[in-house]
Amino acid sequence: xxxxxxxxxGKEMVDYxxxxxxxxxxxxxxxxxxxxxxxxxxxxxxPQEPDTFEDIINDVExxxxxxxxxxxxxxxxxxxxxxxxxxxMLADMxxxxxxxxxxxxxxxxxxxxxxxxxxxxxxxxxxxxxxxxNEKAGEGGGVIQGxxxxxxxxxxxxxxxxxxxxxxxxxxxxxxxAIMEKLVAYSSDQMVATLGTTxxxxxxxxxxxxxxxxxxxxxxxxxxxxxxxxxxxPEFRHLLNGVEFADSFNFNPHKWLLVNFDCSAMWVKKRTxxxxxxxxxxxxxxxxxxxxxxxxDYRHWQIPLGRRFRSLKMWFVFRMYGVKGxxxxxxxxxxxxxxxxSLVRQDPRFEICVEVIxxxxxxxxxxxNKVNEALLQRxxxxxKIHLVPCHLRDKFVLRFAICSRTVESAHVQRAWEHIKxxxxxxxxxxxx
Amino acid sequence: xxxxxxxxxGKEMVDYxxxxxxxxxxxxxxxxxxxxxxxxxxxxxxPQEPDTFEDIINDVExxxxxxxxxxxxxxxxxxxxxxxxxxxMLADMxxxxxxxxxxxxxxxxxxxxxxxxxxxxxxxxxxxxxxxxNEKAGEGGGVIQGxxxxxxxxxxxxxxxxxxxxxxxxxxxxxxxAIMEKLVAYSSDQMVATLGTTxxxxxxxxxxxxxxxxxxxxxxxxxxxxxxxxxxxPEFRHLLNGVEFADSFNFNPHKWLLVNFDCSAMWVKKRTxxxxxxxxxxxxxxxxxxxxxxxxDYRHWQIPLGRRFRSLKMWFVFRMYGVKGxxxxxxxxxxxxxxxxSLVRQDPRFEICVEVIxxxxxxxxxxxNKVNEALLQRxxxxxKIHLVPCHLRDKFVLRFAICSRTVESAHVQRAWEHIKxxxxxxxxxxxx
Numbered sequence: 001x002x003x004x005x006x007x008x009x010g011k012e013m014v015d016y017x018x019x020x021x022x023x024x025x026x027x028x029x030x031x032x033x034x035x036x037x038x039x040x041x042x043x044x045x046x047p048q049e050p051d052t053f054e055d056i057i058n059d060v061e062x063x064x065x066x067x068x069x070x071x072x073x074x075x076x077x078x079x080x081x082x083x084x085x086x087x088x089m090l091a092d093m094x095x096x097x098x099x100x101x102x103x104x105x106x107x108x109x110x111x112x113x114x115x116x117x118x119x120x121x122x123x124x125x126x127x128x129x130x131x132x133x134n135e136k137a138g139e140g141g142g143v144i145q146g147x148x149x150x151x152x153x154x155x156x157x158x159x160x161x162x163x164x165x166x167x168x169x170x171x172x173x174x175x176x177x178a179i180m181e182k183l184v185a186y187s188s189d190q191m192v193a194t195l196g197t198t199x200x201x202x203x204x205x206x207x208x209x210x211x212x213x214x215x216x217x218x219x220x221x222x223x224x225x226x227x228x229x230x231x232x233x234p235e236f237r238h239l240l241n242g243v244e245f246a247d248s249f250n251f252n253p254h255k256w257l258l259v260n261f262d263c264s265a266m267w268v269k270k271r272t273x274x275x276x277x278x279x280x281x282x283x284x285x286x287x288x289x290x291x292x293x294x295x296x297d298y299r300h301w302q303i304p305l306g307r308r309f310r311s312l313k314m315w316f317v318f319r320m321y322g323v324k325g326x327x328x329x330x331x332x333x334x335x336x337x338x339x340x341x342s343l344v345r346q347d348p349r350f351e352i353c354v355e356v357i358x359x360x361x362x363x364x365x366x367x368x369n370k371v372n373e374a375l376l377q378r379x380x381x382x383x384k385i386h387l388v389p390c391h392l393r394d395k396f397v398l399r400f401a402i403c404s405r406t407v408e409s410a411h412v413q414r415a416w417e418h419i420k421x422x423x424x425x426x427x428x429x430x431x432x
Numbered sequence: 433x434x435x436x437x438x439x440x441x442g443k444e445m446v447d448y449x450x451x452x453x454x455x456x457x458x459x460x461x462x463x464x465x466x467x468x469x470x471x472x473x474x475x476x477x478x479p480q481e482p483d484t485f486e487d488i489i490n491d492v493e494x495x496x497x498x499x500x501x502x503x504x505x506x507x508x509x510x511x512x513x514x515x516x517x518x519x520x521m522l523a524d525m526x527x528x529x530x531x532x533x534x535x536x537x538x539x540x541x542x543x544x545x546x547x548x549x550x551x552x553x554x555x556x557x558x559x560x561x562x563x564x565x566n567e568k569a570g571e572g573g574g575v576i577q578g579x580x581x582x583x584x585x586x587x588x589x590x591x592x593x594x595x596x597x598x599x600x601x602x603x604x605x606x607x608x609x610a611i612m613e614k615l616v617a618y619s620s621d622q623m624v625a626t627l628g629t630t631x632x633x634x635x636x637x638x639x640x641x642x643x644x645x646x647x648x649x650x651x652x653x654x655x656x657x658x659x660x661x662x663x664x665x666p667e668f669r670h671l672l673n674g675v676e677f678a679d680s681f682n683f684n685p686h687k688w689l690l691v692n693f694d695c696s697a698m699w700v701k702k703r704t705x706x707x708x709x710x711x712x713x714x715x716x717x718x719x720x721x722x723x724x725x726x727x728x729d730y731r732h733w734q735i736p737l738g739r740r741f742r743s744l745k746m747w748f749v750f751r752m753y754g755v756k757g758x759x760x761x762x763x764x765x766x767x768x769x770x771x772x773x774s775l776v777r778q779d780p781r782f783e784i785c786v787e788v789i790x791x792x793x794x795x796x797x798x799x800x801n802k803v804n805e806a807l808l809q810r811x812x813x814x815x816k817i818h819l820v821p822c823h824l825r826d827k828f829v830l831r832f833a834i835c836s837r838t839v840e841s842a843h844v845q846r847a848w849e850h851i852k853x854x855x856x857x858x859x860x861x862x863x864x
Contacts, residue, residue: 001752003450006518010446013522017442017529018435031541035727038545044567046553051751053522060526064744067542071532079539079716082738084531086438090445090485094492096524096692097449099516100503107511109463110499113470121478135476146578147736181609198716254738260528261740284511284630284820284831295467303735304579306514306686308693312496319483320433388716399716 001053009053016057017089021072025406029073030383033066069386074407077415078388080198080226081333081359081403085258091316092260095309102307105295106287112296115144115311122253122265122314125232125323129244132267134296142267143274143301144310148225150303151250151266152192154274156185159219159247161277166217186218193220193246195239196227199390200353200397201360203227206242214245222246228265229256230334230358233327239357247273256333256359257326258405259317263310275300333359333402336412340400343416349423353392359402362392365423369396371430378422385415433485441485448489449521453504457838461505462818463498470499506839507817509847512630512658513765513791513835517690523748524692527741534739537727538719544728547576547743554685554697554746557664557755561676564699566728574699575706575733576742580657582735583682583698584624586706588617591651591679593709598649618650625652625678627671628659631822632785632829633792635659638674646677654678660697661688662766662790665759671789679705688765688791689758690749690837695742707732765791765834768844772832775848781855785824791834794824797855801828803862810854817847 001009041063070076072084102111119142120133134141145151164179188194193204206222213220222243228251230236243249250266253259268274278300281290289295299305321329341356344363353362364372373396376389390397400415433441473495502508504516534543548566551574555565566573577583596611620626625636638654645652654675660683662668675681682698685691700706710732713722721727731737753761773788776795785794796804805828808821822829832847 001518003454003518006453006521007446007450009518009522010449010525011443013525014439014442014446017525018439020529021438022435033541035537035541035721036545038542039549039567042549044552045556046750046755048755050754050757053752056748056751064530064542064546067540067545068530069532069538069540071530071540079533082531082533084528086433086435086441089438089525089528090441092528093442093445093449093521093525096516096521097452098496098500098503099514099692100501101511101514101693105467106501108499108501108503109465109467110470110496113468113499114496117471117474120476124477135471147738149736153735177613181613199714260531261533261738262736282631283823283828286821289467303585304581304694306579306693316488318478319488320485322482323478323480325482389718391715396715 005053012057016060024070024073025075027065027070027073028383029070029075030380030386031067031069032383038063038067072404072406073386074404074411075385075415076403077400078386078403080401081256083254083256083258083260083263084405085260085317085321087316087320088258088260088313091313095312098309100309102309103299103305104285104287104297105289107285108309111307111309111311112298114309114315115298116141116296118311118314118318119143119265119267121318123267125326126228126240127231127237128249128267131244131269132249134271139271140267140269141271141296142265143298144307144314145250145264145266145302146262146304147264148223148250148252151248151264152221152223154266154278154302155192155219155221155248155250155268158268158273158277159185159221162219162273163217165276191223193222195222195224195251196230196358198226200362200392200399201227201358202354203239203357206245210242210245219248220246221248222250224249224251225264226252226255226360227358229253229326230330232257232323233330236330236358253314256330257317258321258329259313263313271296271301278302280305329405333407336402336407336409337361337400339409340402340412340416343413347420349427353395353397361400362390362397363400364395364397365427369394371426372396372398374429375419375423375426378426379419382418382422384418437485444489448492456502456505457507459497459502459505460815461502461507462812462815463501464815465499470495501818504836504838505818506836506843507847508835509832510818510820510835512833513688515686515688515690515692515695516837517692517749517753519748519752520690520692520745523745527744530741532741534741535731535737536717536719536729537721539717540741543739543741543743544730546741546747547730548573548728550743550746550750551575551697551699553750555699557758558660558672559663559669560681560699563676563701564681571703572699572701573703573728574697575730576739576746577682577696577698577734578694578736579696580655580682580684583680583696584653584655586698586710586734587624587651587653587680587682587700590700590705590709591617591653594651594705597708623655625654627654627656627683628662628790630658632794632824632831633659633790634786635671635789638677642674642677651680652678653680654682656681656683657696658684658687658792659790661685661758662762664689664755665762668762668790685746688762690753690761691745695745703728703733710734712737761837765839768834768839768841769793769832771841772834772844772848775845779852781859785827785829793832794822794829795832796827796829797859801826803858804828804830806858806861807851807855810858811851814850814854816850
C-alpha cells in the first residue's frame, strides 16, 4: 500500500470510525458469541498472497464486530470507563505516523520533552505539590506508564532498591539477599494506598497513613487509577489531601480523562529513585547530552525500553477540551451516578451499599446474594445493558459505573427501568 | 468534537500522515534542537478554554516536528528498525475507535480470540514447534506483550514461581525466602539466550545450551527481538534451530515485520506456567466462561491488567502483505546490508567487525577508537544520516542498520559516499 492508496483507505477508515461511534447505541452492548467462535471463521494460516482491503474491512463487520463488547456504548456500565475521545484518536493517528521510539532524549527529543511538560500540565490541574513537578529543574517529575500495574511495580522496585542502598550504607556487612528476606510491603486488601478502589471506589486515609510512612522512612505509593481524573475539579480535590506525604502517585487519564488507552500518569518526588533502580546504558543508547543533567531518558523510569509518543494525545485532549471542558465532563458523570443513586433510593426493594462519591453506584436488592446473582444474570443475559458485580465483605453487589462519553440521563433512566423490570421478574420467580 | 467534525479533521490528519511519510526524505533525519527546547514554546499550563484544531495542527509542524528524530527516513540507520506500514496504521485507527480493554475473554471476546489465532498464524510462519501453538487445545500458546523487556520479565517470574512450587513440593519445610535466596538466573553478557543481539546481531547456540537446560530442569527463555522476523524466510529459519528446547520464546514484529509498535510476540510451551504466576481473579472480572477451560484470559499472561486490541494490526499486515510480501521485505533489507558490506570491504581503510547475517553491518576505520569516535561525531553532526555506535570487546564500532521501509539501494550508496567523505576529513585532520 502506497501513500496515495493510504489517503483513500485512511479516509474510508475515518468514516468507518465515525459511523461506528455514531451508531454504537444501536449495537448490542455485549456480544452473543461463545468461546472459540472466531477460529472457524478465518483461515488456519496467513495467506501467501495479499488479500484486498475490501476483504479485510468486510471481515471487520462480519467477524470482529459480532465478538466485540462495546465499551463506548451508552449502555455499558461495567468495570470502569476507558477513555475515548476524537482528539485522542487524532493524536494517536499522528503518533502512528511519526512512529518514533522515545527510549532516550536523543531518540526523539520532542517525544521526551512534550511528555515532561504534559505531566507538569496535568500535575498542575490536580494541584499536586510542586515537589512532584519537573519544571524549574526540581528533583521530581512525571512519566507516562502503560498501566497502573506497571506504575505500582516500578514504585515497588524503586522502593526496594532505595531501602537496600540505605541499609547497605549503614551496615556494609549486610548482603542484598539478607536484606531482601526481611523486606515487607504493606498493603490494604486492594493493594497499596488507594484513592477510589475498583471494587467500590472507597478511599484510604492518606492523612493518617502518610505521616507514619514518612516518620518510619517507608515508601508511600498512592494509586488513584480511576478517581484521579476527578481531582481536576476543585470540589473533589480534597480527596487527594495527604498526597504530599507520598513518594510516588499514579492515576489513569486513560480511564476517565478522555485520553485513550494507554496513558497511566505517574509522578515521583525524586527522579533519582527511579533512575537508580532502572538505569541501563549500553553504548548504542548513549548520546552527547545524557550526562549534562539537562535531559530525561525515560527508559530509566520504566520496565520496557521502547515507548510511543503518548504525550501527543494528552496535548490534543487538554487543548481541545480545555480544563473547563474536562471538568464539565467529570461533573456530568458524577451527576449521572447521583441520578441513578436517587432512582435506586426511591425503590424500597433496593439498597445503596456504599456512599456514592464519583461515578460508581454499588447497589443491590435487599435480600440474599442468590437473588442478586439471579438479577445480574438476567441483566447480562438480556444484553440491553452491561454490568459487573463485586463482593463487599460477604455481600454480592451490583456495580453501576458511568462509563461512556456519550451517556446521558435518558440512558440512565432507561437502564433503571430495565433493571426494575428484571428485578420484578426475579422476585416473582423467587416467590413462586 | 462531534462525529461530523471528526470526519473532517480525521481526513485532514490522514493527508497529514501521508504527506509526512511521502516527504520524510526531505526532512533532516536528526533534529537540531538542544535539551529544553520545547518548554519555552508552549504555555506553562493547560488552557482553561478549548484551543482550535487549526492551532494544534499548526503547532505540530512548528513545535513538534523540529524535535523529532525521523525513524522512518531512508537515511535513518540507527538502533534497529521500528516497524511502520500503512496497513498497521489503519488497524490502529480501528483499534482506537473500538477502544476495548481486553483483560478477559468477556471484556471483548474478539480481542482475545483474534490474538490467539494471529499468534498461531505467526508461529506457523516461523515454523515454531507445535508445542508453542494454541490450536487444537494444546498446552502452549502465544500472547502479545508490549516489549521484549516485559516478555523477559514475565518469563523470569514464571520460571521463579515454577521452581519454587517444584522445590516446595519436594521439600515442604523450605520457605519461599530460603528458596529465593538460592535461585540463580544464568545469562550471557546480553541477557538470556539471544538470537540477534542489539549490539552486533550475534547468535547464541541453542543446540548446545538447550539440551543442558532441559536436562537440568532450567527454564530456557529465548529472545530474538530483532532477528525473529527473518525466520519467516526458509533460508534464515536454521538460525532458530534449538527453539524446541525453549520454555518460552519472544520476538518483536514491531521491529522488522511491519507491525507498528507495540507488538512483542511471546510463546510458551505451557500456558499454565504463566497463569500460575500471574493469576488475578477479583469478582468484577469473573465471567461465566472462565472456568470452562475453553477460554483465554490474557490478564494472567502479563504484568498490566489492561490491553489494547493489538492483534488487529497483525491481521491487517499479514493479510495485506501476504507471507510472500513479508518475506520479500525481509530479503530486501538483508540484501541492502550486504550491499553496504561490500562497499565497506572494497575500501581498504575500513574493516567489517562481525559477519553480516541480517540487516546490520558493524564496521569501523582500521585504527584507533579515537578516530572512529571522531568519524561518528562528524556523521551525526552533519545530520545527513543517523547512526549509533557499539562496543565490541574494547573496540568502538559503528553500526549501520537497515531500518526504513522505504530505504533503497540509492540511499545506501549515498550514505556510503557521505561516510567516505567524512572519513577522509577525519583521516586528514589526524595526519595534520
